[in-house]
Amino acid sequence: MYNFLKSVAKNIIPQKALIENEERFRRLLIPFYKGKNNECTICRTRLKNFAQLDNGNLLCPICGSLSRTRRLYKLLNDEFLQSKMFFLDFSPSRMLYKKWKKRNDIHYFPTDYENEFLSDYHYDITNINTEEEKFDLIVCYHILEHIIEDRKAMSELHRVLKTGGKALIQTPFKDGEIYEDYSITTEKGRLKHFGQEDHVRIYSVKGLESRLKETGFNVVVRTFSKDNYYGFTQNEKVLICTK
The missing domain is CATH 3.40.50.150 (Vaccinia Virus protein VP39)
Structure with missing residues (x-):
């Protein structure tokens, strides 16, 4: 889901706007990922799962941390x-x-x-x-x-x-x-x-x-x-x- 949503955002939102408003856009992902299975140590969001990247790394979809x-x-x-x-x-x-x-x-x-x-x-x-x-x-x-x-x-x-x-x-x-x-x-x-x-x-x-x-x-x-x-x-x- 994360890679799909990221691809859609890149196609419709200018890169500069994405960077400047990254935190605001990421907060929109909370309803898709909110849960009790995982927690990010940085943004403290509790998640049903992390987003898995192509290299296998687990990324927090809400703050982008590896x-x-x-x-x-x-x-x-x-x-x-x-x-x-x-x-x-x-x-x-x-x-x-x-x-x-x-x-x-x-x-x-x-x-x-x-x-x-x-x-x-x-x-x-x-x-x-x-x-x-x-x-x-x-x-x-x-x-x-x-x-x-x-x-x-x-x-x-x-x-x-x-x-x-x-x-x-x-x-x-x-x-x-x-x-x-x-x-x-x-x-x-x-x-x-x-x-x-x-x-x-x-x-x-x-x-x-x-x-x-x-x-x-x-x-x-x-x-x-x-x-x-x-x-x-x-x-x-x-x-x-x-x-």
Whole structure:
């Protein structure tokens, strides 16, 4: 149902209007999805089911959040985000951006280099234009697989993180070793080899952990279990990096 309704909306409503009024349009879906089987951790809507995308991911039809975004929101609220923190967030989802912006008890720095996401800053992750030891918390989700100079980016994350601070990092993962080939530069080639047109590698968990440790981070790999009620996936990995 969700994909059908989305297709209809795209065909009759201009894209700019869809983006500007996304929340209002999504609320119209509540009667189709309201129930008691599931709940979104972000918008708190109780649903009869999540919308399943073509790749199998479970999306909240009311706020548009993916499984990893819902888990991240819960994880930050439960364990990591505290009052008065300086919080650097790379390319946040629209819903999380709006949630954090409403909080007056944190110093929130949402950033997106290419202006594709809602943001207030435009930091180059390989050359972050701010002083050392500024941030208590950094979220870098699905960013490093886009960055050719990933070691330089990791070094910058380490530089701007306060001693004792935490950085939560996630990318797509594969078994075995990191796969990267910088001779592959076309969108078609990157889609074939790395799974997306703008990716430059696929990390393994151990490979990413090793590079982060080489940068100076202490790293703990957290593995999370499936939760049908919240639509969380099985064996989701998050690397918790401490300086």
